[in-house]
Amino acid sequence: MNLPDLPVRAVLDDVAGALAAHGTAVLVAPPGTGKTTLVPLDLMSRTEGRVVVAEPRRLAARAAAVRMAALLGEPVGETVGYSVRGDRKVSQRTRVEVVTSGLLVRRVQNDPELPGVAAVLLDECHERHLDADLLLALLLDVRGGLRDDLRLLATSATVASGRLADLLGGAPVVTAQARTFPVDTIHVPPARGERIEACVARAIHRALADGDGDVLAFLPGAGEIARVGAMLDLPEVDVLPLHGRLAPGKQDAALRPGQRRRVVLATAVAESSLTVPGVRAVVDSGQARVPRVDHRRGLPGLATVRVSAAVAEQRAGRAGREAPGRAYRCWSQHEQASLPAYPEPEIRTAELARLALELACWSTPDGAGLSWWDPPPEGPLAAGQALLRTLGALDGGTVTSRGRRMAELGLHPRLARALLDGAAEVGARHAAEVVALMDAGGTATDVETELRRLRDDRGARWHAEVRRLARLVPGGPDAPDPALVVALAHPERLARRRAPDSPVYLMAGGTAAELPAGSGLGDAEWLAVAEATRDPGRAHGVIRLAARADEELAVRAAPNLVSEHDDVSWNGDVVARRVRRLGAIVLRDRPLRDPDPARVREALLTGLRTGDVLTWTAEADRLRARLAFLHGVLGGPWPAVDDEALWSRVDEWLEPELSRARRRADLARVDTAAALRRLLPWPEAGRLDELAPDRIEVPSGGRFRVDYSTGRPVLAVKLQLAFGWRETPKVAGGRVPVLLHLLSPAGRPAAVTSDLESFWVNGYPAVRAELRGRYPKHAWPADPQVP
Known part of the structure; x- marks a missing residue:
């Protein structure tokens, strides 16, 4: 077997030796060095069993098999074959089979012993695709329990291989040095208001004018590829798309040298898994499309994100594989430093229902016991399991027969x-x-x-x-x-x-x-x-x-999303309706004639907490203030009557009126003073008028109301009515003196005091002199303590 002289060829013996000694190994080699094609053929020549190569993408799997078969001078399906979803070319003579990571996961699930397979090469592990991470975890589990003779070789285009080597049990790391040519980097940022597709098209024109060779342009998806292609009017140049949705014939056209100059518009498939020959210039949009879940809106899908610095470097390197090249980056130079270092692993950002199903089929629903590069996040994994239960694929944490059929x-x-x-x-x-x-x-x-x-x-x-x-x-x-x-x-x-x-x-x-x-x-x-x-x-x-x-x-x-229930709520009053829904969608909504009294009561409670529903009469306000004063001064058993305290004891003071009420008007008619009296402690209730009297008798014989609303007892009386009082009246069992607001004959404030004895001596003479002049017909005795 005459293998081409690519950089990986120099380390083939090292790879084989590492696998023979340890059973696992990591090969670090940049794109275009032959790791995907030369290594499997070499392993095939050193083993009796089949070599399986796992690729993250269908396009890359098929292209790798075609390239290896061409090196052997055979059609695909003989010594080298491939299997991807919907397309398979293998035979009994096939020794090297290239498959997608997802397909190999299914094979491992169906028969974990992988009969006839001597070695598995996990290609492009650095891309951190979800299926590839899962496959690595399952194969390590297989090696640990069923097939300790199974050889695992993980390849990566980046030097960040330490964690990968640890996962493989401290595997040896073999590095292949690539022969690369210098690549000049030119930043071509979008003009103000310019869409990225227009910027890429402009950069392609510049790349074609600046030098010879083909141009490889990286765009996030098929839609952007189509729009850029429509912008390019290049009669002497072939413009070719390259993405996973294309038919195989159109994919092959982009991977073969052409008769004329070419512009290949590619998605991320051309970053590392494929080699596009003849490229001398790369145009990088700086964008990639990756799985994301908007958990707030519940919208899983693909999101367009900025590429990482590592990906940008890989893309640029495609221009220097065969000769000096140029890389045109569609972002400004100062933005380069703000790029993330590496791409985010898909397992951290993707919707995980499919992963949850595979784990359940492996009898480890939470993935415990498996060796993960990054373990699946608990929240997204639980969400995936909840979906599987809804679909009938899981019963609790156990996969159902329907779930196994779905996985297949x-x-x-x-x-x-x-x-x-x-x-x-x-x-x-x-x-x-x-x-x-x-x-x-x-x-x-x-x-x-x-x-x-x-x-x-x-x-x-x-x-x-x-x-x-x-x-x-x-x-x-x-x-x-x-x-x-x-x-x-x-x-x-x-x-x-x-x-x-x-x-x-x-x-x-x-x-x-x-x-x-x-x-x-x-x-x-x-x-x-x-x-x-x-x-x-x-x-x-x-x-x-x-x-x-x-x-x-x-x-x-969606019959399981249909529900019909009575909706009793508060919206300024009790609103009772019978509502039929499909999830959040209201199908029908009609008034409810006889709502559940308990739910009406709950709605009224909501109204009590959020609105001015009860009628607080003056009598009720005065009683509430008196109780609040006694609670503040004496504490228990006198009750707190602030809003929160009242709502916490609503069953004690607002029943049976609350349970009998059906609407706001019913509560508005409640005698709140009588209701509050239900909170009076027994037998202390008999002393309410003694401890916090509603009225106090003055020396002249009249009774005047005490105001407790400020938290302190206040009595407003005309000064003349206080003549004969030697000391300030006290409440709360003599603990609190009443604050006296002493008024003029016209009812205007004349003095404020809580110490009458001192006032008569020190304050009254001046007040008397002023009031005598203003109200000469009234008596103003020199000794006011005499009635």
Whole structure:
């Protein structure tokens, strides 16, 4: 076997030796050095069993197998084959098989001993895809308990390999040095108001003008690739897309040298797993699309984020593989320092229902006992388990037979549920069509419009996926209903328009999402939403893919979300209604004639706490103030009567009136003074008028009311009526002197004192002199202590 002279070739013996001695090893080698193609072929020559190579992406798996087969001068499917979802080329003669990480997870689940497999190469571990992290944990568990002879080789394009080596039991690390050429970095930031696609197109024109060779441009997704391609008017240059949704023939075209100069518009698939020949310039948008979950809105999906510094360096390095190159970065130079160092591991940010199902199938629902690069976060894992229970895949923490069937389909549990149940409702073919669309995504918002487009596009990979999925499930009656299949996958995304002519819909899960203009769905009251995303700066989510629905379909698809209950609440008065809901969506709402008295009472309690409901008469206010004074001075058993204290003892003083009341007006008629008297302590209640008298008799014989509202007893009387009092009257058993407001004959303040004996000696003479002049007809004795 004559292998090409690539950098990894120099360390093949080291890799083989490390595996022979330790059983595990880590190979660090930059992209384009041959680690994906040369190492598996070398391992094959040194072992009797099959070598399995796990790639994070289908495109990379197929391309790696094609390249290795070409090195052997054979067609794919002979010595080297591949297996990806929906496409398999292997034979009994196959010694090296390239698979996706997710597919290998399924094989390990089906037969953990991996019979006939001598070695597994886990490629591009540094990318930290969720399936790859799970696969690594499962294979380490297999090596620890079933196959200690299974050799594991993990490869990485970065030097941050210490943690990986530790996971592999202190595995040796072998490093291959790449032959690279210098790459000049040019920053081409967007102009003010310029979209990133326009900036990338401008940078591509510059890259073509600055030098020779092909241009590789990195964009976050297929949509951006299509928009940039439409902006490039290059008659002498081939513009080729490269992403996972393309048919294999179109992918191959981007990976082969061409007759003319080429511009390859690629997603992250070209960062490390693939080699695009002839590239002399890289244009980097600085963006990537990664799984994210908006937990507040409950919208899992893909988010566009800034790339990390490590990814930007990998992308730039693609320009220096064959000759000196240039890297055009679509951000300013000062932004470089603010880039994150490495990409965030997918296990920390993605929705984890599929991972939860695989762990349950492995009989370790929480992942305990497995060796993780990063363990799954508890909250998202619990959310995934809750979803699985809703779908019938878990019973408590144990996987059900239905759950195992869903896992075998190799789809997200939501899509697996839609395929299984949808096939029984609308037929296998129709269910498969909608599931394949939801899995891959579309370009139109309307599901039916997108299905028509895909049916007419005979070259779309969608057709092969539909055929594959339809073969996996038994079919029911032929009754096309795209909305029903969508709703089976996402029942909590059934949505109803909030108001007539409004583009905003309320989903059953409680999240609001807006229908974009021009969707073709603007007249629909109900939608089954397949995809909704969050956009920065928007108050609502944005509906990206949906189908027309109606209430009947919604109830049929999500009967477990339908509830009917009596809603008794406080809204300025007791409001009692019978409400039928689909999750957060109100289906029907009508008045309730005979609400539950206990719930009415609770609503009235809410009103008591939040509004001025009771009628506090002057008598009740005075009694409350007297009780508050005694509680403050004497403490128990005199009760506290502040708002919080009253509400905490409402059963003692506001019954039976509260339980008999049915509306606000009933409480407004309550005699609050009589109600408060129920809090008077016994037998101390008999001393209330002694300790906190409502009125005090003056020397002349009149009785005047004491004001306790400030927390201190205050008696306002005309000064002449106090003549004959030698000492200040006291309350609370003689503990507290009354504060006397002494008034003139006209009722105006003349003096304030709580010490009459001192006032008569020190203050009265001056007050007497003033009042005698103002009111000469009144008697102002020199000795006021004589009545």
